[in-house]
Amino acid sequence: MGLTNHFPALILAILLGISFLSPILFRWVRKASAPALLLSLFLALVMAVYLLIQTTQVGEFSYYMGGWPPPWGIELKINLIRAYMLIVVLAVSLWIMVYALKDLEHELKTDVLGWYYTLYALVVASMAGMALTNDLFNLFVLMEICAISACAIISIKEDRACLEASFKYLILSAMGTGCFLLGVAMVYMVTGHMNYDLVNEYLPVAVEQYPNNMFAASALFIVAFGTKAALFPLHVWLPDAHASAPSPSSAMLSGLVIKIYAFGLFIVFYQIFPRSLLDSIPLNEIILWLSSMGIMFGSIFAMVQVDLKKMLAYSSIGQIGYVFLGIGLDDTIAMTGGFYHLLVHAIMKSMLFMCAGVIIYTTGIRQIKQLGGIGQVLPITMIAFTIGSASMIGIPGTGGLISKWYLALGALEIGRPIFVVIILASSLLNAIYYMPIIVNAFMQQEEFAYEVKAVPRQMLIPLIIGMIAIVFLGVFSRPVIVLLENGLQLFF
Amino acid sequence: MGTLENQIVRITSRLVAPFIQVYGIYVIIHGHLSPGGGFSGGAIFGASLVLVALSFNLEVGAKQISHDTASILESGGALGFVITGLVAIALGANFLANQSAGFPMGQTGQLFSAGAIFIITFFLGIKVASTIVTLFYNIIEGEDKSGDAH
Numbered sequence: 001m002g003l004t005n006h007f008p009a010l011i012l013a014i015l016l017g018i019s020f021l022s023p024i025l026f027r028w029v030r031k032a033s034a035p036a037l038l039l040s041l042f043l044a045l046v047m048a049v050y051l052l053i054q055t056t057q058v059g060e061f062s063y064y065m066g067g068w069p070p071p072w073g074i075e076l077k078i079n080l081i082r083a084y085m086l087i088v089v090l091a092v093s094l095w096i097m098v099y100a101l102k103d104l105e106h107e108l109k110t111d112v113l114g115w116y117y118t119l120y121a122l123v124v125a126s127m128a129g130m131a132l133t134n135d136l137f138n139l140f141v142l143m144e145i146c147a148i149s150a151c152a153i154i155s156i157k158e159d160r161a162c163l164e165a166s167f168k169y170l171i172l173s174a175m176g177t178g179c180f181l182l183g184v185a186m187v188y189m190v191t192g193h194m195n196y197d198l199v200n201e202y203l204p205v206a207v208e209q210y211p212n213n214m215f216a217a218s219a220l221f222i223v224a225f226g227t228k229a230a231l232f233p234l235h236v237w238l239p240d241a242h243a244s245a246p247s248p249s250s251a252m253l254s255g256l257v258i259k260i261y262a263f264g265l266f267i268v269f270y271q272i273f274p275r276s277l278l279d280s281i282p283l284n285e286i287i288l289w290l291s292s293m294g295i296m297f298g299s300i301f302a303m304v305q306v307d308l309k310k311m312l313a314y315s316s317i318g319q320i321g322y323v324f325l326g327i328g329l330d331d332t333i334a335m336t337g338g339f340y341h342l343l344v345h346a347i348m349k350s351m352l353f354m355c356a357g358v359i360i361y362t363t364g365i366r367q368i369k370q371l372g373g374i375g376q377v378l379p380i381t382m383i384a385f386t387i388g389s390a391s392m393i394g395i396p397g398t399g400g401l402i403s404k405w406y407l408a409l410g411a412l413e414i415g416r417p418i419f420v421v422i423i424l425a426s427s428l429l430n431a432i433y434y435m436p437i438i439v440n441a442f443m444q445q446e447e448f449a450y451e452v453k454a455v456p457r458q459m460l461i462p463l464i465i466g467m468i469a470i471v472f473l474g475v476f477s478r479p480v481i482v483l484l485e486n487g488l489q490l491f492f
Numbered sequence: 493m494g495t496l497e498n499q500i501v502r503i504t505s506r507l508v509a510p511f512i513q514v515y516g517i518y519v520i521i522h523g524h525l526s527p528g529g530g531f532s533g534g535a536i537f538g539a540s541l542v543l544v545a546l547s548f549n550l551e552v553g554a555k556q557i558s559h560d561t562a563s564i565l566e567s568g569g570a571l572g573f574v575i576t577g578l579v580a581i582a583l584g585a586n587f588l589a590n591q592s593a594g595f596p597m598g599q600t601g602q603l604f605s606a607g608a609i610f611i612i613t614f615f616l617g618i619k620v621a622s623t624i625v626t627l628f629y630n631i632i633e634g635e636d637k638s639g640d641a642h
Binding site: 003006009010013016017020021023024027063064065066067 | 560563564566567568570571574575577578580581585586587588589590592593
């Protein structure tokens, strides 16, 4: 055993370490700073894969920070779902970073690059921490780190739109974390514990004694995670923030950051709250309808956008709705679909933002209507865009279909066919705003009207990997689905 | 330059600054014994550097600690925290473990006691003091640039 015992803490230590190291590296050995970040992300990913293998063999296991067991110390916990989240976070962020190396040179001033690596590593570390931690207050701290560094990777571009968007994001996500802290305080008041398992143990009694307290706490948790994850009426910060940020940041924020909060809500609902609470208050019903509205309205808003990145950002509001739908449907099959969508959407939305980044890098245009004929000059990029869009719509052979399929199956199983209708309708809506771009890009007769720079290979390779991953997830979905089904059994 | 009011401020702050710094260091290294610790001590120490820079000018302030040094110390302080945690792993205990990793505990109530906490508080102090200075410089430099930025 030896070192492998410490992998849960080492993942965090490595990511935090590299985030503090990269400003120094950037100052003294500039060439080494980007490879060092890639290397540490890769190491963390290897450790996460090891943890997944370990947890399939021995089941759930814990790591105590500083050797202090709960209720005193912070506990990190590994089970299948958490290891899955960890791998999604680390793999996607490694993949985005490969792309980012080239794109950032173009979008940022050189002297802030070192700080960008710091912030990027901090976002990844905090998300990995959220996937691992088993302590409410620790979760709050990590949410705060994630929120602040996520704001910073938007505002680092220092133009007017970015500053405005990140300020809006900062205020709203501070409200979100504020609500979360209040909710944690209420839970702590009635249970006297912060550790998820201990809270879960004491809550059934507490719910009966102090029902109002727990109503308030659950409302606060929904608002907190809803704001952070852009659940429908709380999404107002997202379009500006995700559209104006540098493309790698957009990919990161839309692909991963909103997902980890959906995961947070899942943990609160199914690991912390006792079953009796979920049965007595229609919490899941609230989530279901909010997410359905998000799915519909996100797509409708996306249709009227003229800016490519803004359209992708609105589309994220719709897509995060699917993940919440999976959580709200309260059924293993639907939740499998939701979690599968979490992975698929992380890949496809990041890839679409990368495509948008390549288009901006090579031509400088952002308007959708200027994209006519771009397929002839940027073939690989636009093929990647096509595959990403196909997966958004849910065309067979792409990962998007599988998640929608499982969501629909789950909705049917618990006898709510209305949500199948919503899923189908939103697929149509997705087609309405993605297809014209593709058709225009490839079918237009006229030549592309703008000047085009050559696409660097470093930007194309991540796109190709993304395409392969989406098709792979669409064709060989079984291993991931089995993993998720096994993992979710722990929560029912 | 050279008005009487300036002189009063400068002489006072020059006199007071060393005492503030000693007090800051005192709060930092007594973090495990008395109220305060890395954060408050670091803030006190950083405030003394900001005070000097405010009452004289930026060049004098930069002579004490330059922007670059401050931001290197800032990263270094945080890195020291992580490394202390890793040392515990190297010694065969869990991440950030203290007594169980074999850090010398010393006599309770003595200055050199409490093992890793003493070390971590020290690094925290460095981190916070340099963060305050870095923040100050960033705000000042942001103001200089703002004329032509937008």
